[in-house]
Amino acid sequence: MIKNKTSKVFGVVLISINILSDLSGDPGEIIAVKLNQNEVVNSHLIIEKEGVRYAMIALPFDKQGKSIKFNNRNILINEKNFGESRITIENTSMVNLSSEDSLRVFKESQLIKKALEKYSTEFKSNLSFIIPVKGAISSRYGKKRFINESPRSPHLALDIAATTGTEIVAPERGKVILIGDFFYSGNYLILDHGHGLLSSYSHLSKISVSVNQFVEQGEKVGEVGSTGRVTGPHLHWSVYLDNTRINPESIIKKNFLETIL
Numbered sequence: 001m002i003k004n005k006t007s008k009v010f011g012v013v014l015i016s017i018n019i020l021s022d023l024s025g026d027p028g029e030i031i032a033v034k035l036n037q038n039e040v041v042n043s044h045l046i047i048e049k050e051g052v053r054y055a056m057i058a059l060p061f062d063k064q065g066k067s068i069k070f071n072n073r074n075i076l077i078n079e080k081n082f083g084e085s086r087i088t089i090e091n092t093s094m095v096n097l098s099s100e101d102s103l104r105v106f107k108e109s110q111l112i113k114k115a116l117e118k119y120s121t122e123f124k125s126n127l128s129f130i131i132p133v134k135g136a137i138s139s140r141y142g143k144k145r146f147i148n149e150s151p152r153s154p155h156l157a158l159d160i161a162a163t164t165g166t167e168i169v170a171p172e173r174g175k176v177i178l179i180g181d182f183f184y185s186g187n188y189l190i191l192d193h194g195h196g197l198l199s200s201y202s203h204l205s206k207i208s209v210s211v212n213q214f215v216e217q218g219e220k221v222g223e224v225g226s227t228g229r230v231t232g233p234h235l236h237w238s239v240y241l242d243n244t245r246i247n248p249e250s251i252i253k254k255n256f257l258e259t260i261l
């Protein structure tokens, strides 16, 4: 947390100096950074409580052991071992892609990247997410991934296994900004929750919403399936803040916001 060192000079003027080195947190977490009275902040989710403003800062997984900057502060990202996950994909054409599929994957990744850069102000979340599907957690955030024994990008999402057709609901109010049938993600959609907070849903058997539709928390958006590259029916759920993939399990904790303020 920020320490404010206040000293009295000539008995009149108060000088406040921030000691900026002691903010830290785990990769994939959101931390609440208390803002100074008139501090200017661009493009961040700001939540106000009892007259105090807090900026919600996402700690990137890939900056472990390093610091990120927020205004004048340095935020240290702890190193954390999330374990590993080994999966086997029998269909090798889904692992070693043809040039045609590679091109398709590239185009789709560009489309997704562009959508995730969206910073809209139609909504403002208070970070009280609910779980989008009832099921068993089958793969957690941060696991090192091996597909057919080859190392891959870490799993920066939450997998919830459920039978095909199980209802998926919006964990928070938002707007549908992208729908597609993608190589890896299958039937896929992105919800924009405003101020840099977004979430995505992969491998759906059915999508029940359309682009530009507004959804309330708890409203159905689709059904669990096994489209795209999967080993069985599940929801691959990602949550993004300022384009950083955060740990979805953190944000669904009861009274999450209170725990970080």
Ligand SMILES: [Zn+2]
Residues within 6 Å of the ligand: 139, 155, 157, 158, 159, 235, 236, 237
């Ligand atoms: Zn997954």
